[in-house]
Amino acid sequence: MYLNCHTYYSLRFGTISETELLELAQEMQVTQLALTDINNTSGCLNFVRKAQEHNIKPILGIDFRNGVDPCFVALAKNNEGYREINSYLSQHLHEEKKIPAIAPAFKDAFVIYPFQKALLNEQHTLQEHEYIGISITDLRRLPFTKLAELKDKLVVQQAVTLRNKRDFNAHRLLRAIDNNLLLSKLPKTEEANPEEKMKPIKELFEVFSEYPYILENTERIMNFCTIFFDFSDNRKPQNLKTYLGNTAEDEALLEKLCKEGLPYRYPKTDTVILERLQKEMDLVKKMGFVSYFLINWDIVSHARKQGYFYVGRGSGANSIVAYLLRITDVDPIELDLYFERFINLYRVNPPDFDIDFSWKDREAMTQYIFERFPHVSLLGTYVTFQEKGAIRELGKVFGLPKEEIDMLCNRDYHISQLDDISKLVLKYAQFIQGKPNYLSIHAGGILITEKPIEYFSATHLPPKGYPTTQFDMVIAEDVGLFKFDILSQRGLAKIAEALEIIAYNQPKEIRTFDIHDIGKFKTDPHINSILKSAQCMGCFYIESPAMRMLLKKLEVDTYLGLVAASSIIRPGVAKSGMMREYILRHRDPERTKEKAHPVMLSIMPETYGVMVYQEDVIKVAHYFADLTLGEADVLRRGMSGKFRSREEFQKVKDKFVDNCRAKGYEDTLIFEIWDQVASFAGYAFAKGHSASYAVESYQTLFLKAYYPLEYMVAVLNNGGGFYSAEFYIHEARMLGANIHPPCIHNSFIVNHIYGKELYLGLMYLRELEEKVAERILKERVTNGDFLSLTDFIDRVSISVEQLSILIRIDAFRFTKVNKHELLWQAHLSLSKSTKLEHPKLFSPKQPHFQIPTLYTTDLETAFTQIELLGFPLCSPFHLLTEVPENENGKKDLEAYLGKNIDIYGYLVTVKNTKTHKGTRMNFATLVDQHGEVFDTVLFPPIAAKYFFRGRGIYRFYGKVVSEFGFLSIEVIKMQKQDYIQDPRYADKKP
Known part of the structure; x- marks a missing residue:
């Protein structure tokens, strides 16, 4: 009986999720329910997915409004009707047109006009599919209007927006935020009726008992509506099904392209290569992913024709088919990439390809994709209220001064000192935290679909100017829509521009090398010596102080070593403590024998039994905990925060523990391994992904080694880096x-x-x-x-x-x-x-x-x-009021190992971090008087006593320490040095 229900996807209006709405309906004995968010379909697909779990028949619709002024509610009779109303909403959102008072002649959707609007449009003759909605409060007025005569056109329209008083308070605050008004200035016309609540179905029947025909009409149209989307494990992909128009031609083209790619990638083929290729081809065909590969091939082929640089990465880099199609530059045979991470029979979603383009070329590539394929849209995402943002917005709504808002944001208070208003701000900030604030665009996701996207969602038109879905990647995957990630990065532009600069600055040189000859770069001793000494400033992904430190500790001087380092540096590995353990085992083979569990070591011998790559989660789940490959993939995807709350993930977690106990493992071991799995938290890289990064790192290392000046100019011209x-x-x-x-x-x-x-x-x-x-x-x-x-x-x-x-x-x-x-x-x-x-x-x-x-x-x-x-071109040490008392620099650290050193440094960068106890500490990188870079660490007691006060020269007194060969200074004392007075103003009196 509820035809007009809102969730928090009625942005800055509704307050509950689609799941909470279904739980409420179940509690009220409702068996059929319509979701009709205001000019929004973000919650629709998940509403259908979750409705079956609550034994509720879902109905989808849209509450069409101008602002909060209702025009009409449209309910989809079927999937075609859902597409119809989505197309209508999309058109109005794209063109920023007002919704008219009278709905169009929908073929497969019912239209319900609110009672008040129907009174104003009495001259309008209702069509067969059009009705008038009557709420509980409207019943008092109905007998006194001509509308009472239209018995076969009246239906129940008891809107549902709120559950209780707290929801209503939050709703009013959201409306004030939306209107940028003080709460006290918010007009009643901007608010929902406080009675927009769901009542038990029996109570609703009793209220309308004098008007049984209204209940009958309502039930009739609800029974007529049906919607279906396949969320089962064996659902079919909804992406463009064929590239050439038929499956046989697609398969023949894929085989032809792989055959043509073999001599380019493998001048000498062997049975290992051919067997791997055949294995992959059979699975790609069986899983129906042929067109997915061909579309990616089309995209990168166009890029090469245009002379655009690109890098293909993601789990798809584990594939020899992708390597032969030149989607990626990673050889899965050389790296022994785990095939099942790329694809397996239990994996319903296709492999993930992230294709990076130069920031200069990405827009042209996006435009090409939209012009090349029939049904294309960008993937949406929701920007949610975060703690500080929510406090700031609510503080403004309550009229708090900026100083008080800042105090609340920074948690610089004791709860007993706060007044009632501040407590309300904190209370409701917590309530709206995590709820959607507005729609945005996924970082690089593009959907290329068989049907128009309006079969699944209305689209809005952000500033980029491309239609964008109103749902995010999680729901897209649930329904079988798999994104193509078209991303941008400045690293590729630096490589491309470096080649242009070399061409004019050293014209004879540009013809002597091929920037894509990665095989040659991998074995170049000059490049590998730069890598080993961590002289990587400006080089893609390996220039940060943390990465430079890791390279030094691991003494990385090979491509495979760099692949591992690219993943070890990720927060998941570092947070679990396994980064340190990896370094220890790398440097001491005896430790591996002593510490590594035999099963873990047999699964991951290359990484000393330490989980480093994303596919290690699958390996451990499959071989250590006896999960199926399908369950292991759920676990891997569960490492992403959005999936972690899913019940599927919780079930697999329980099975992981149960299976391990059944195999006789001790609980301490089980939970130690589980903690390592859980700590990845979506941050670990797939090995192929790390390898793709390492390829680009090697290209930049080559340029830094042989054309350093041209490369540094390219780095500067493309916005620098770290x-x-x-x-x-x-x-x-x-x-x-x-x-x-x-x-x-x-x-x-x-x-x-x-x-x-x-x-x-x-x-x-x-x-x-x-x-x-x-x-x-x-x-x-x-x-x-x-x-x-x-x-x-x-x-x-x-x-x-x-x-x-x-x-x-x-x-x-x-x-x-x-x-x-x-x-x-x-x-x-x-x-x-x-x-x-x-x-x-x-x-x-x-x-x-x-x-x-x-x-x-x-x-x-x-x-x-x-x-x-913003900076001087002379040495900043020339600007000091007092000449440094010594000339100590990086060159002297080794001589002072284990001793205290007095040293001056010009601040390059500071990383503020916290210990596991929450106390602040600092890592700082500086340049010494001779231009060399050195590193310092301020442990919590020192960090609490001394502070970095912006750019400038600091004098340090501290102990030189070595950790795995990486030298740094543990600071004991620190003082910022004064610059001389600006001579241009020296004569002016203060």
Whole structure:
């Protein structure tokens, strides 16, 4: 009898989940229930999935409204009707059109007009599929209206939005948040009726007992509605079924492509390769994943034709078929990649391919996919209220001052000190935490479906301009929709641009190597020595202090070693304590024999019996705990937070423990292994995924080894990486570059290198307008170099403020005129109000002024660079008020091993972290006086006493320690050093 029910997917309106709605209905003895969220279908598929567990027949619909003003409710008679109302909603959301008062002539959907709206539209003749909804409160007025005569058109429309008073309070707060109003200013028209609650079905019948025909009409249309989606384990994929239009042709094409790929990937084939290929092909065909592979092949083939760099990774990298189709660059035979992680008969979802493109090319690839295939949409996701965000929003709604909101967000209070309002904020922040706030886009998921996406969901149109589903990846997979991940990363753009820079800076070199010749790179001693010494700044995925430390501890000097390190660094392995255990066993084979359980060691000999890769979860579950491969895959997927709460995961967890006990394992061992499995928590990489990352790391290591300057310029031009631009510029200097500030003649928007002369780009001048920079470059390219400042002023339309920036950074140094004199000349030639936007037809005659001789010091230049660029181009140690008392640096650490050292360092980066007890500690990376990088650690007692106060030079006193050969300083004392006073303002009185 309930045709109009809302969940929290009626965003910033509803307060309960679809599961809570079903539980409420079950409690009220309801057997049929319609979910009709406001202009939203996010909860529909999961509502259908969960309804069968509650013995409730699900009905799907949409509550069409303009804001909170109801227009009509549409109920799908069947799946076609659901598609129909989804298409209608999508059109209005895309075009941002108002919902009309009268519904369209739906063929397979019922329409219910609210009583109040029906009164206003009495002239409208109801069609066969249209009805008028009567709520409990409407019953009082019904006899006094003409609508009472329409007995066969009246149905029960008792809206359900709330369960209790707390829900209503939360609802009002959400409405205030949505309207950006104080709660006290929220109009009643923005609220739901407090009576929008579900009553026991018998009580509802009693209320409408005088109007049995209303109950009969309601039951009739509910009985007419039916909806079905297959959520069973053997459900069929809903992706595009065939690539060429028929299965036989698809299979023939896949076989042909693999055959063509064999000589490229394996010049010498053997039975191992051919047997693996046949095994995979048989399964891919059997599971119906042929078109999935061909679509991925189509995408990467187009990318190669366009000259776009890409990396294929994910579990699909375990596949030889993917390797032959050039979707990935990972050889599964070489790495002995676990086939069952890629695919098995019990796995209903296809292998996961994440295809990374350069951030410059991803948009073009997305557009290609939308144009190439018939039914394409982006995958949605929900942005939920998080603790601090919820407190902040509710604090504003209650009118709390910013200081109090900040205090609550930072938990800087004692509960006894809080007033009632603050306590309410905390109470309801906890209540709305985790509930959807608004719809967004999945990081890279694209759905390519057999049917139009509206069969499953309405779509909205985010700023990207592509239709986007109103559900997320978890529900998509439940119903058989499997995403294609099209992602972007800057690492690929750095490689591509480095090749372009090499082509102009060392034109003879570019033809001497193939950046895709990974096999050659893997065995290059120069590359591997850089890897072993962890000199990896700028290199993809391996440049962070933590990764540099791990490489050093493991003494990684091979591709396989890097594959392992890429996964060991992940939080899942580190959190479980297995990263340390892996290092210990790697360095001491005897420890492996002593500590590793024989079964674990037999399962994972390569990683010393330590779980490192995602597929290790499957191996352990299958071989250690005797779970089926299907159950093991549920466990692997359960490592993702969203799946962990699923009942399937809990059942498999219980079976894991029961099976192990049945095999005679001690509980201590069982739960130790389970804790390791659980600690992966969705963070562990598949081995193929790590291998894909390692391939890209090797490409960047090659460029860093042989073309370091060109590569560092590419890194800078693509937004850097883990560190700020200043430190990549420092790295380029250490590698032999001569660094020049921006120059009118030699600089472009981005950085440019001529031989070893690196000219910083105009982009670093933070206050220089982009259009001014473009105007300068256009004039220089069109009419040649500038002859003088006067010539520049005559040819470029520029304001005196913008010209001053260029002069102060010394961009006119080619004139050999002191910049103070140039500033005088600029101000005398251009008045403050001058802002010319158009080129002059004739060069005006510039007046001649006699300007006194002026001078600039190096210190003044350094402080000007800090102001305009954000960092000096000289050594920051030259700016100290007191010269360092020693010259200790990284080179001296070994000599001080086990002793205390006094050392100065320029701060590169600080990682603030907490111990397992929750106390703060710091890891800091710094540059010494000689330009070398060293690392420090501040344990909790020291971190509580000393604080890093922003960028600058710090003096440390601490003990040099070594952990597995990695040297660092355990700080005892620390003091920030003072810079001299800015000489430009030295004469000014404070």
